[in-house]
Structures are given as structure tokens and as C-alpha cells.
Amino acid sequence: MTAEDSSIEALGALADPVRRALYRYVAGAPEEVGRDAAAEAAGVSRSLAAFHLDKLVAAGLLAVSYRRPDGRGGPGAGRPAKLYRRAEEEFAVALPPRDYGGAGRLLAEVVERAGLDRELQAAARAAGSADPAPDVPAALAERGYAPFPDGEVVRLRNCPFHALAEEFPALVCGMNLALLEGLAGAEWTPVMDPGAGRCCVALSKNNNH
Amino acid sequence: MTAPQAAVPAPVVPAPAVPAPTSGHQLAQVNVGRTVAPLDSPELAGFMDQLAEINALAERSPGFVWRLVDDTGADATGLHPDPDDGLLQINCSVWQSVEALREYVYRSDHLRVLARRREWFQRPDGAHQAMWWVPAGHRPSVAEAMARIALIRDHGPGPEAFTFREPHPAPDAR
Numbered sequence: 001m002t003a004e005d006s007s008i009e010a011l012g013a014l015a016d017p018v019r020r021a022l023y024r025y026v027a028g029a030p031e032e033v034g035r036d037a038a039a040e041a042a043g044v045s046r047s048l049a050a051f052h053l054d055k056l057v058a059a060g061l062l063a064v065s066y067r068r069p070d071g072r073g074g075p076g077a078g079r080p081a082k083l084y085r086r087a088e089e090e091f092a093v094a095l096p097p098r099d100y101g102g103a104g105r106l107l108a109e110v111v112e113r114a115g116l117d118r119e120l121q122a123a124a125r126a127a128g129s130a131d132p133a134p135d136v137p138a139a140l141a142e143r144g145y146a147p148f149p150d151g152e153v154v155r156l157r158n159c160p161f162h163a164l165a166e167e168f169p170a171l172v173c174g175m176n177l178a179l180l181e182g183l184a185g186a187e188w189t190p191v192m193d194p195g196a197g198r199c200c201v202a203l204s205k206n207n208n209h
Numbered sequence: 210m211t212a213p214q215a216a217v218p219a220p221v222v223p224a225p226a227v228p229a230p231t232s233g234h235q236l237a238q239v240n241v242g243r244t245v246a247p248l249d250s251p252e253l254a255g256f257m258d259q260l261a262e263i264n265a266l267a268e269r270s271p272g273f274v275w276r277l278v279d280d281t282g283a284d285a286t287g288l289h290p291d292p293d294d295g296l297l298q299i300n301c302s303v304w305q306s307v308e309a310l311r312e313y314v315y316r317s318d319h320l321r322v323l324a325r326r327r328e329w330f331q332r333p334d335g336a337h338q339a340m341w342w343v344p345a346g347h348r349p350s351v352a353e354a355m356a357r358i359a360l361i362r363d364h365g366p367g368p369e370a371f372t373f374r375e376p377h378p379a380p381d382a383r
Contacts (some may be wrong), residue, residue, distance in 0.1 A: 064366075113332075114332065115325070115327050115331070115332025115333075116327075116329050117325075117326065118328065121324075139294040168315075168322070169320065170315075170316040170320070170323040170324055170326060173320055173324055173327070174323075174324030178326060191321075192318070192320055192321035192324065194315070194316045194317060194318070194320045195316070196316065200320060
């Protein structure tokens with residue numbers, strides 16, 4: 001089976017609308033989620049959710065861990081809950097085959113070597129502001145950032161540039177911050193706020209609006 | 210951590226598995242960078258304003274061991290790794306592990322400064338950084354650190370001088 005075949009097979013698991021709803025809920029959640037919450041979000045029974053969640057795990061799209069609720073442990077605490085989270089692996093199928101990731105890596109390498117951080121940030125800021133969004137969180141969701149509210153700020157569960165950001169963090173995270181500064185307009189202030197397992201930028205709402 | 214760390218980072222790839230640090234060795238790192246103007250110029254004000262804060266952040270980061278400072282004890286801006294180059298700054302420190310250093314450099318508030326590196330530092334012309342393992346408690350000198358950068362410049366990365374891109378395990382973990 002080729003890599004394309006395995007990707008198509010994995011993504012094929014999402015053809016079912018219930019599975020798609022479950023996947024989107026789990027992938028966008030700030031933390032691992034249990035069956036009950038996933039079932040409620042997808043509007044299906046707990047047993048049906050459990051069935052489909054495990055299909056998504058088998059396809060490699062979700063990962064599983066077992067944990068007791070906080071504060072419970074030892075004898076009598078019962079069975080640990082099965083919790084789901086987005087798998088680390090990336091799946092992409094482009095038909096006909098396209099390799100924008102490979103092109104992006106080469107371009108990043110050259111931009112890095114040439115020290116063109118500021119030029120890249122200017123282009124990213126312009127690209128962000130060329131497309132003003134009336135509803136910034138919705139625009140972030142549409143661009144794949146998986147925003148979620150965390151107190152006063154909006155954090156981003158997903159980095160759309162993940163692999164490049166790992167390889168060229170200063171360059172790509174700086175580009176991303178500038179892009180979001182352009183996109184956010186006057187209503188939101190994006191700030192660098194790196195943390196494990198999420199985008200390096202968070203947004204706070206400006207008080208004067 | 211001092212100035213050039215913020216300015217001249219390593220390109221990295223997703224971390225290969227690096228064995229856990231052993232008590233016998235610690236990770237030394239050095240990088241150098243040429244500022245775009247003297248440190249007391251308006252061009253560098255935005256950087257100098259953040260230097261103390263970012264050094265303090267390094268010192269309270271998990272796995273931090275030591276950083277090179279000049280006679281003032283505050284930072285390394287008074288050290289001149291190349292007497293003929295008044296703009297060349299050095300940054301040198303010791304950490305418990307490659308992962309500890311990576312967390313600070315790329316996954317802390319330090320990233321905020323790093324993303325602005327080209328406002329303050331010229332793009333490097335050739336090798337400008339190195340990591341190497343030192344016996345626990347060893348404090349590298351400027352000359353020792355510069356020699357490690359020269360190793361990468363002359364021979365490419367290896368166990369004696371490497372970067373985030375290809376970390377090498379500590380000698381007693383090999």
C-alpha cells in the first residue's frame with residue numbers, strides 16, 4: 001500500500017458524517033475528551049459515539065489515553081475513563097498530487113538563510129489585513145487554528161504551519177504572528193504566547209470596542 | 210540567556226529522541242551574532258530593553274544551569290569574542306539537556322524576542338552557534354566556546370559540536 005493509499009484509507013473513515021462531527025469536536029477541543037462529551041457534541045448516543053471514536057482511533061486519526069478523574073485514585077476509584085485526543089500524525093491527500101509543503105520547506109530554508117524575517121512578516125501582515133474578518137474567531141476557525149476561549153483570551157488549539165514551525169520556529173512563528181496581527185484588525189490583539197501543543201499566538205480582545 | 214541567543218537561533222527540526230541527561234554531563238551552548246548597530250544606539254533600544262527580562266526568564270527555566278556574564282555580572286554584552294569586531298556579541302550558557310534548552314529557546318516567551326531577531330542582528334555569515342557536552346560543573350570560556358563554533362565551521366556538525374538540527378547524546382549516554 002502506498003503512502004497515498006494509507007492516507008486515503010485513514011481519511012475515508014471521515015466519510016461518515018457522525019464520525020466527522022466526532023473528529024472535529026475532539027480535534028478542536030482544548031483538552032482530551034471523554035465519550036459522554038463527544039456523544040453530546042455529535043448528538044448521538046454514548047454507545048454509538050464509542051463505536052465511531054474507536055473507528056477513528058483504528059484509522060490513526062485519534063489517540064487514546066486512560067485517566068481517572070482528578071482527585072480519584074486507589075482502590076474503589078473505578079475504571080479509568082477512556083479519553084480521546086487528536087493524533088499527532090498528519091494526513092494530507094492532494095489529487096492530483098501536489099507538494100506545497102515541500103515547496104514551503106525549500107522557500108523557508110532560503111528565507112532563513114537570507115535573513116528575510118522582516119520582509120516575510122510584512123508580506124504576512126499584508127496578507128492578513130487584505131482579508132478583513134468581521135468575526136475574528138470565526139475567521140481563525142476557518143483557517144484551521146481551532147480557536148477556543150480561555151478566560152479573557154482566545155487560544156489556538158492548532159498551528160496550521162506546524163511542521164514548518166518546528167523546523168524554522170523563529171521564522172515561521174514570526175510570520176504567523178504578523179499574519180494574525182493583520183487579520184485581527186482593531187478589535188483583537190495577538191501576542192506571542194507559546195505553549196506545548198498549541199499555536200504560539202493568543203489573542204486578547206481590546207477594551208475600546 | 211543573553212543577547213545573541215535571542216537573535217541568532219538554530220534552525221531546528223522536530224526533535225529526534227535524545228536520551229535523558231545523565232548526571233555526569235551538561236549541555237553547553239554558544240551563539241554569536243553581529244548587531245545592526247552599537248548596543249547603545251536607538252536601533253538596539255528595543256532589544257536592550259528586554260535583555261534583563263529575557264535573561265531572568267532563562268534563569269528560572271527548567272534545566273538552566275549557568276550563563277556567561279561579563280564583569281558587571283548582568284549579561285555578556287561587555288565581552289568581545291572578536292576584538293576586531295565591535296558589533297559581535299556572544300551568548301553562552303549551560304543546560305541540563307538539549308530538550309531543556311529547546312523549551313526555553315522556542316517554547317517560552319523568548320520566542321517573542323526571537324521572532325524580532327532581524328531588527329537587531331545581522332544575518333549570520335556561516336557557522337554562528339554550537340552545542341557540546343561538558344562535565345557537570347564545567348564553565349566554558351569564551352575561547353572554548355568560539356573554538357566549538359570553529360569546529361562546525363571547519364568540519365560540520367558532529368558529536369563535539371552540534372546544533373538543534375542533529376543533537377548528539379551525552380558521552381556517558383552513548
